Amino acid sequence: MTALADRRFYSFGGFRLDPAGRILFRGKRTVPLSPKAADTLLLLVENAGDVIEKRDLLMQVWRDAFVEEGSLTRTISILRKALDAGGQEFISTVPTRGYRFTARVEGPSLSLASSQSSRVMLAVLPFENLSGQKSQEYFSDGLTEEMITQLGRVNPDRLGVIARTSAMQYKNTRKTIHQIGRELLVSHVVEGSVRRARGRVRITAQLIQVSDQTHLWAETYERDTRDILALQNEVARTIVRQIQIKLIPQETERLSASGSISPEAFEAYLKGCYLWNQRTLDALQKSLKHFEKAIEIDPDYAPSYAGMADSYLTLQDDGHLPTLEATAQAKRVASEALRHDELLSEPHISLGHAYFHEFNWSAAEQEFRRGLDLNPNYAVGHFYFANYWLARDGFRMRSRKRDRRKPWTPSHCRYAQIRRWLSFIAASTIRPSSNAWRFWRSTLTARESTRTSAAFTGKKECGKKPSEPSRRL
Numbered sequence: 211m212t213a214l215a216d217r218r219f220y221s222f223g224g225f226r227l228d229p230a231g232r233i234l235f236r237g238k239r240t241v242p243l244s245p246k247a248a249d250t251l252l253l254l255v256e257n258a259g260d261v262i263e264k265r266d267l268l269m270q271v272w273r274d275a276f277v278e279e280g281s282l283t284r285t286i287s288i289l290r291k292a293l294d295a296g297g298q299e300f301i302s303t304v305p306t307r308g309y310r311f312t313a314r315v316e317g318p319s320l321s322l323a324s325s326q327s328s329r330v331m332l333a334v335l336p337f338e339n340l341s342g343q344k345s346q347e348y349f350s351d352g353l354t355e356e357m358i359t360q361l362g363r364v365n366p367d368r369l370g371v372i373a374r375t376s377a378m379q380y381k382n383t384r385k386t387i388h389q390i391g392r393e394l395l396v397s398h399v400v401e402g403s404v405r406r407a408r409g410r411v412r413i414t415a416q417l418i419q420v421s422d423q424t425h426l427w428a429e430t431y432e433r434d435t436r437d438i439l440a441l442q443n444e445v446a447r448t449i450v451r452q453i454q455i456k457l458i459p460q461e462t463e464r465l466s467a468s469g470s471i472s473p474e475a476f477e478a479y480l481k482g483c484y485l486w487n488q489r490t491l492d493a494l495q496k497s498l499k500h501f502e503k504a505i506e507i508d509p510d511y512a513p514s515y516a517g518m519a520d521s522y523l524t525l526q527d528d529g530h531l532p533t534l535e536a537t538a539q540a541k542r543v544a545s546e547a548l549r550h551d552e553l554l555s556e557p558h559i560s561l562g563h564a565y566f567h568e569f570n571w572s573a574a575e576q577e578f579r580r581g582l583d584l585n586p587n588y589a590v591g592h593f594y595f596a597n598y599w600l601a602r603d604g605f606r607m608r609s610r611k612r613d614r615r616k617p618w619t620p621s622h623c624r625y626a627q628i629r630r631w632l633s634f635i636a637a638s639t640i641r642p643s644s645n646a647w648r649f650w651r652s653t654l655t656a657r658e659s660t661r662t663s664a665a666f667t668g669k670k671e672c673g674k675k676p677s678e679p680s681r682r683l
Contacts, residue, residue: 220255220317223298227255227317234292241292246271250285253392254301254311260386263308266393330453331396333372334358336381337413338403350404351378351487352480353413353442357400360446362587363555369453372396373589374487391420398426398453409473411435415445417452427452435473475508482517491530497521512554515547519560526567537564555585559594566598574598 219226219235226235232248234241243251249271254262267282286301286309293300300313334357339350355374362371372394380390387399402415416428427448433441482500485493501518504511519540526536541564547557558581565574578595582588 218317220315222255222258222313222315223293223300225293227252229256229317243292244285244288246281247285247288247292250282251289254309255315255317257388257392258311258313258315260389261304261308261310262389266389267308270393329368329370330398331370331372331394332361332398332400332449332453333377333390333394333396334361335390335399335401336378337401340403340405341407346406348481348484349406349477352483353404354378355483356442357446359585359588360442361400361449363585364446364450366586369450369587371587373587375589387418387420387423396420400449406435409435411438411441413441413445415449417449435476436471438473438476439471471511472508475504475511475514478504478507479511479514479517482514482521486517486521486524489524489528491525491528494521494525494528494530510550512547512551513556515543515550516554516556516560519544519547519557519564523560523563523567533567537567540564553584555581555588555591557581558584559588559591562591562598563594566594566601571598571602 219228221227224236225241227233228235229252232243232245232252234243234248234251250267253267253270264279264282268277268279271285272281286303290301298313300311302310302312304310334354337350337354337357339346341349354377358371358374358377361369376394383390385393387401391397391399397420399418399420400415401418402413404414405412410432411434412430412432414428414430417426418424419426429445429448431441431445478500482497482504485497485500488494498518498521501514501521504514505518508514522531522536522540522543525531526533526540540560544557544560544564547554547560558577562574562577562581565571565577575598578591578598581591582595585591
């Protein structure tokens with residue numbers, strides 16, 4: 211164990227806070243604090259100068275329980291008494307919002323990836339749409355998602371990229387980079403903007419280190435819209451170089467490619483992705499038309515086929531298409547995507563998704579594993595693979611004679627959900643503030659509730675609940 215003398219402390223106003231042991235010192239004396247009070251103080255100190263919203267404090271300090279705001283108010287009161295130092299105020303209240311640590315803090319680096327041997331965690335924030343037109347949101351959101359995908363494949367052992375679901379919640383946010391970094395547990399953030407006009411696209415991107423909010427790199431690019439793929443590759447290469455991540459061989463070749471795509475085809479593809487993420491019947495039907503248009507214009511662009519496969523499967527998931535019709539169409543276009551780009555992760559995941567709806571367990575598992583080998587940061591792939599295991603376990607349970615004689619109880623589904631969702635959360639880059647994590651937490655909490663039987667009343671609801679997060683991924 212590290213000796214106390216060797217530990218690194220946060221220092222402020224005559225106090226020292228040991229972040230590892232959650233111990234507060236005043237001079238040489240320890241100041242007794244409850245675990246929750248110590249966690250709250252550490253979160254405020256690490257974000258000194260920033261306003262921490264009440265909901266964020268509740269979510270991060272009491273993430274394993276559901277508590278009222280009064281618990282936070284009492285904890286802040288306890289901290290103020292513990293920090294009473296001749297009238298100096300350390301914690302100020304920001305009305306209707308939250309709290310701010312006002313004292314000057316000196317202490318250890320806040321970097322979450324200080325060692326080059328560690329895995330760097332990166333978040334790509336939603337690119338700002340500078341066109342001034344809401345109708346162009348699909349383009350800025352699409353570029354954000356494409357950049358997440360590009361960086362997610364770079365070197366998964368060394369670089370983790372936060373999933374789209376978690377990143378998109380910060381669209382138009384007022385939170386600081388420091389707050390976002392702490393909430394997502396990342397060491398670096400990419401933010402930028404995009405403007406498109408008269409056949410040209412301008413992208414401004416910057417890489418920020420969360421620990422001290424310094425800009426490691428910033429650049430503005432302007433290209434013909436036909437060169438958008440090469441531009442995305444160039445931005446990804448530069449980001450990787452700045453954080454000193456070594457590319458795996460297949461990504462070195464991919465990011466060095468200077469391919470081009472018809473602007474009309476790329477626009478149709480991005481519109482298809484934008485609509486697919488909305489998950490309504492009308493949006494899904496329109497997404498198919500846009501993917502079809504993209505393929506008609508540029509039949510060699512593999513992601514358009516993969517997008518179409520996902521649209522068919524989501525229509526099936528939501529009960530708008532017969533299963534075998536949807537899986538047949540999805541397998542057809544996913545296979546076509548792989549014919550154009552066999553190293554693309556998404557069509558493998560789509561094939562796995564289709565096969566598991568056909569109860570072809572071995573083929574489904576093979577495709578899921580291949581897709582996640584190609585891009586271990588692909589959160590959607592982890593989600594569907596988790597659903598696969600849930601479905602496979604349930605199928606096996608129903609197949610056993612002893613289970614045929616027993617009613618299907620909520621606990622059967624509950625244990626499978628907990629086990630598979632734990633695997634999903636651990637493997638993917640969905641963060642605790644995302645919808646998927648909130649669903650998993652509510653599932654786990656309901657397990658302990660005396661009202662479980664009222665919340666889950668049989669086989670139909672048990673089979674329906676796990677697919678809800680797919681509407682938001």
